[in-house]
Amino acid sequence: MNDKTITILQLYPNDMNIYGDWGNVLVIQRRLEWHGYTANIIEYNPGDTFPDGVDMVIGGGGQDSGQDKIQQDLLGISNKLHELAEADVPMLMICGLYQLFGKFFKTQDGHVIEGINLLDIETHAGPERLIGNIVTKSHEFGEIIGYENHSGQTFLGKGVQPLGMVIKGAGNNGQDGTEGARYRNVLASYLHGSLLPKNPAIADFLIEKAITKKYGDFTPTVIEDRFAELARTIAIKRPR
Amino acid sequence: MSKPYVTLLGKAVRKLAQMRGGGSALPGLFVEKIDPDFIRRTLAQLPEGIVVVSGTNGKTTTTKMVVELLESQGLRVFTNRTGSNFTRGVAAALLGEVDTKGNLDADIAVLELDEAHAVHFIKAVPPRYSLLLNVMRDQLDRFGEIDTTAKLLARIALATEETVVLNREDPRVASIATLLKDQQVSYFGLTPKLAKLFPNDDDMRAGAGNKKTSGLPADVVLANINGTSAEFQLGDHSITTALLLSGVYNIYNAAAALALVRTIVKEDHLDEAKLIDALSKVTPAFGRGETLTIGGYPLELVLVKNPSGFRLSLSSFDPKGVSTMIAINDNYADGRDMSWLWDVEFDSLQPEGVLEVGGIRAYDMALRLQYDEVTISHVEPDLALALQHFLTTSGSGPKRIFCTYTAMLALRRELSKITDVEVIS
Numbered sequence: 001m002n003d004k005t006i007t008i009l010q011l012y013p014n015d016m017n018i019y020g021d022w023g024n025v026l027v028i029q030r031r032l033e034w035h036g037y038t039a040n041i042i043e044y045n046p047g048d049t050f051p052d053g054v055d056m057v058i059g060g061g062g063q064d065s066g067q068d069k070i071q072q073d074l075l076g077i078s079n080k081l082h083e084l085a086e087a088d089v090p091m092l093m094i095c096g097l098y099q100l101f102g103k104f105f106k107t108q109d110g111h112v113i114e115g116i117n118l119l120d121i122e123t124h125a126g127p128e129r130l131i132g133n134i135v136t137k138s139h140e141f142g143e144i145i146g147y148e149n150h151s152g153q154t155f156l157g158k159g160v161q162p163l164g165m166v167i168k169g170a171g172n173n174g175q176d177g178t179e180g181a182r183y184r185n186v187l188a189s190y191l192h193g194s195l196l197p198k199n200p201a202i203a204d205f206l207i208e209k210a211i212t213k214k215y216g217d218f219t220p221t222v223i224e225d226r227f228a229e230l231a232r233t234i235a236i237k238r239p240r
Numbered sequence: 241m242s243k244p245y246v247t248l249l250g251k252a253v254r255k256l257a258q259m260r261g262g263g264s265a266l267p268g269l270f271v272e273k274i275d276p277d278f279i280r281r282t283l284a285q286l287p288e289g290i291v292v293v294s295g296t297n298g299k300t301t302t303t304k305m306v307v308e309l310l311e312s313q314g315l316r317v318f319t320n321r322t323g324s325n326f327t328r329g330v331a332a333a334l335l336g337e338v339d340t341k342g343n344l345d346a347d348i349a350v351l352e353l354d355e356a357h358a359v360h361f362i363k364a365v366p367p368r369y370s371l372l373l374n375v376m377r378d379q380l381d382r383f384g385e386i387d388t389t390a391k392l393l394a395r396i397a398l399a400t401e402e403t404v405v406l407n408r409e410d411p412r413v414a415s416i417a418t419l420l421k422d423q424q425v426s427y428f429g430l431t432p433k434l435a436k437l438f439p440n441d442d443d444m445r446a447g448a449g450n451k452k453t454s455g456l457p458a459d460v461v462l463a464n465i466n467g468t469s470a471e472f473q474l475g476d477h478s479i480t481t482a483l484l485l486s487g488v489y490n491i492y493n494a495a496a497a498l499a500l501v502r503t504i505v506k507e508d509h510l511d512e513a514k515l516i517d518a519l520s521k522v523t524p525a526f527g528r529g530e531t532l533t534i535g536g537y538p539l540e541l542v543l544v545k546n547p548s549g550f551r552l553s554l555s556s557f558d559p560k561g562v563s564t565m566i567a568i569n570d571n572y573a574d575g576r577d578m579s580w581l582w583d584v585e586f587d588s589l590q591p592e593g594v595l596e597v598g599g600i601r602a603y604d605m606a607l608r609l610q611y612d613e614v615t616i617s618h619v620e621p622d623l624a625l626a627l628q629h630f631l632t633t634s635g636s637g638p639k640r641i642f643c644t645y646t647a648m649l650a651l652r653r654e655l656s657k658i659t660d661v662e663v664i665s
Contacts, residue, residue, distance in 0.1 A: 018377065018386075020547075023582030023611075030611050063387050133576060147577040192579040197607050227610050227619075231603035234621070235578075238570060238600075 005038040006210050009051065011059035011097060012070045013043045019149060021060025021094050023194025027203050028058065034223050035207065046073035050080045055210040057084065061095025061150075061192065067105075071113060074100055078116035085118055090185040090209040092202075094195060098181070098188040099123045099152050119181050119188060120159030123152040126173070132240035134169025134191060136179040141201045143167070144179070145235050146191025154190075156181055163189050169240065185209045198232050200225050247278075247335070247342040279327065280365050281342075282334050288315065288348035290365060291504065294355055294396055295373025295413070296389065297549045298493040300525040301485075302373060303352040305497035310348060312518030313505050318346040327361060348504070355392040362399040370400040371500045373493070375412040376548040377580065386412065394419055405500045408456040409435060417456075428499035429458035430492065434465065437488050437555060460499040462492050472498060479512070481520045487542075487556040489549070490524055532659055534631060539655075540640040543648055545574075547583035553642060554588050563634035564589060565596040567623060567647035568605045574644040578604045586612040593617065595634055598626025599647045623650045 010025050029039040042051050046069065062070070081101075085091065099105050102121035105113040129151045136144045144164045153173035156162060162172070163180025171179035172190070180189035187202065189195060196203040204220065211218040283290055293303045307317045318337055320330045330351065338344050353361060375390045390412040397404045397416045400423050407413045408427040417425045430438065463478060464471040470491050471480045485491055498519070502510065532539045542557065544550040570576050578601055586609055593615035597606045602621040609616055617633065620626035630639070643651055 019577065020579030020582030023579070023608075026582070026611050030613075065387055147579060149577065192577065194579055194582045197582070197611065198604075224610075227603050227607040230619075231601070231607050234601065234603055238576065240576075 003038070004036075004211075004215055005040050006032055006055045006207070006214065007040045007042060007051070007053050008056045008058060009054045010041060010043050011057060012045060012062070012066075012074075013060075014045050015066035015069045016062035016096055017060045018062055018066070019060075019095070019147075019192040020194045021192065024060070024092060024094065024196045024203075025058050027194070027196040027200075028056065028206065031200070031203055031207055031223060035211075035218075035221050037211065044077075046070055050077050054084060054089065055214055056206060057081070057089065057091040057093075059091075059093045059097035059101075061097070067096050067100065067113070071100065074116060075114065078118070081116060082118055085184055085186050088185050088209065088213060090206040090213075091187065092195070092206060093186070093188040094192065095150055095190055098190065099154065101186070101188060102154065102181075103157075105152060118186065119183055120157035121154050121181050121188075122157070123154045126151050126153040130170035130174055130190075132169060133235065133238050134171070134179070135167045135236055136164030136169070136171065136191075137167055138164040141199065141205065143232070143236070144189075144191065144195075144202070145198050145232050146189070146193035146195050148190045149192060150190050154181075159183065163187055193235075198228055198235060200228050247338060247340060279331055279334065282338060282344050283318075283349055283365055285344055286318070286346060286349055288504065289368030289401070291348060291350045291369045291371070291500065292353040292358075292362070292367040292396060292400075293350065293371045293373070293500075294353045294358060294393060295371075295407075296355075296376040296546060297552075298373050298489060298496075299352045299354075301490055302371070302493040302497050303350055304525045305494055305519070305522050306350050306371070306500055308518050308522050309497055309501045309515060310350065310504065312514045313501070313509070313511060315348055315505075316346045318344060318349040320351050327357065330361075353396065355389055358392055358396050362396055366399045366401055367396070368400070368402045369405070369500065369504055370396050370403075371405040371496055372397060372407065372413050372416065373496055374407055374410045374548075376546050377583070390416075397423065403503045405496065405503055407496065408454040408458050409438060411454075414454055414456060426499055426503050427454075427456050427458040428460045428495045429454060429456070429462075430495075431461060431463050434462060434488070434492075438492065438552070458499075459502060460495045462495040465491055470494070474498065474502065474512075475507075479516055481516050483520060484523050486524070487553065489552045489556065494519060494522070532655060534639065534655070534659055535636070537636060538638045540638075541648060541651065542640060542642045543645065544642050545645060547580045550580075550584040550642070554584070554586070557640060559589055559592045559640075561638065562592070563595045563630070563637060563639045564592065565598065565626070565630045565634075565639070565641045566594055566605050566609075567597075567599040567626065567641060567643040567651060568601045569599045569623075569644045569647040569650075570601045571646040574646050581605060581608045584608075586614050589614045596620070596626055596630035598623050598630075599644065602626070623647060624654050627651055627654050 032039040093101050100115045101119045102115045103117050104115050105123045108125040131149045134146055134148045160181040160183045162178035163182050166177050166179050208218050293299055307319045310317050320333045372393045375386055377386055394416045403424040405426045408429040461473040463473050469482045542553050544553055595617045597616055597619045602619050606616050606619045
């Protein structure tokens with residue numbers, strides 16, 4: 001250990017943590033430890049005081065009922081999250097929080113749920129759930145492998161890039177071939193799996209951004225990713 | 241086609257299917273196609289009506305317990321075997337039981353009802369009693385959300401004609417009572433001391449240590465577990481009995497089964513001595529903590545299907561001194577999504593490590609263990625090879641395999657070559 005600590009804010013673990021999104025936090029925690037840093041994980045739930053000194057923000061997906069519970073609170077911390085994003089703090093938002101980081105979610109009956117407009121995206125309830133194994137491709141991260149399970153269809157505006165382009169699966173909306181979104185160091189995606197265990201390149205991107213921002217430079221140690229490599233090889237071949 | 245002919249033809253198809261070694265679905269399909277009313281009409285004859293058991297975890301073992309407990313009270317019980325398509329499975333099982341005139345020689349039917357098939361079935365055949373166990377994250381790739389699953393269970397409750405038995409400790413199940421106007425409700429539950437052993441999905445990250453029991457009045461409460469015996473509060477008195485069941489979740493399912501049986505067989509008709517005797521002899525359904533013997537040592541097969549089930553299994557079975565294997569498949573029946581493995585904590589396996597990891601998604605499982613810093617001796621996706629390697633390297637001493645549904649079927653096929661095990665196709 002080098003006494004260097006990275007503080008990770010986990011958004012709404014009580015209400016927005018379905019489909020194993022906890023795995024993303026665990027992967028960041030362990031890889032930081034393996035790289036020689038201390039991981040300080042702060043759980044943030046509705047009504048909590050927003051902490052200072054946040055180096056990374058991670059959020060997951062939830063049930064529709066979970067999204068209702070946290071939406072007002074999220075709007076209340078919107079300014080804090082915008083400040084962090086503009087300061088290039090790395091973030092990872094999956095599924096439900098991906099949607100709520102956008103402009104709005106419009107439900108089947110036309111009801112509009114307001115998001116925090118940190119990502120230039122909008123989401124419309126779709127006629128069917130998009131479910132199954134998915135593989136996308138990104139220039140920066142290579143093939144991204146996971147499992148999608150969402151009924152919202154997300155459309156990207158000009159202010160964001162897609163995280164990857166779909167090779168197999170549905171992606172943001174099943175139509176335009178995009179999956180996820182990226183703005184500065186904010187990465188967002190529909191992929192569960194959990195996303196980070198089988199995509200260590202993304203985990204190390206988030207870690208590298210957080211460490212270089214706080215400490216100036218980052219010398220990674222070599223982590224044994226053999227199981228991740230083999231799990232990726234199998235996952236790519238599995239049926240939808 | 242006139243009705244006796246349907247039964248006769250169905251029975252003939254069943255015979256033929258058996259002769260060519262086929263499964264149960266074909267004769268069921270046959271009857272379903274030519275006489276969709278067959279199931280309703282046949283089950284409607286039963287004087288005590290129909291009981292359904294549903295929920296995410298424990299349906300199979302609980303159904304088996306309810307059947308054996310009712311039989312202890314002298315009732316003749318018709319039940320279904322799981323596996324093949326639900327409606328066709330019931331039709332096929334009925335064809336095996338009815339006589340050529342279509343008469344069913346039973347007093348009551350106890351059916352394990354998969355949430356996915358519930359809505360169609362209850363529309364055609366409303367149950368007199370239902371038992372709803374729990375709603376956990378499972379096969380969300382089929383149902384989408386836990387709340388969707390809870391709604392399916394609510395529809396079973398609403399279709400029930402007389403009494404609904406609910407798990408008061410599962411908030412999604414207990415709240416179904418608020419929807420019911422025409423039905424009586426009975427609850428089963430836990431004492432606060434035991435409640436902390438049963439974190440539900442909402443408690444998972446919210447600190448299950450603070451968990452409280454519900455204040456709803458329960459007819460049956462699991463009060464204490466002491467090794468191989470358990471204490472239940474039945475109405476106004478307590479009983480303690482030895483059990484062949486292992487695993488706290490199986491024993492809690494026994495409380496569920498007792499509550500249901502006490503609803504069906506009214507107090508003044510209930511022979512409690514016979515009931516407790518039957519309870520003490522119930523064994524788990526196959527793969528739910530059953531024990532085989534390999535080379536003179538016990539081998540436990542523990543079915544794991546979802547995060548809550550896996551967590552309960554890990555806390556129920558002490559890993560000390562036992563060689564552990566984990567086998568994870570991702571076939572349709574297992575669920576394709578591997579996310580669930582990340583909602584299970586494997587720290588309890590750290591001291592002993594895991595000797596073998598197998599199955600189609602063996603590397604996903606190995607990856608999961610790597611992040612909980614659990615030592616893994618060997619990984620082999622081919623289950624036959626993995627099992628062989630596990631049996632060789634574990635040598636003498638007790639063994640345990642945690643496995644998903646299709647992995648368990650494959651392992652049983654392999655094990656049947658070396659020991660006496662019932663193969664389920």
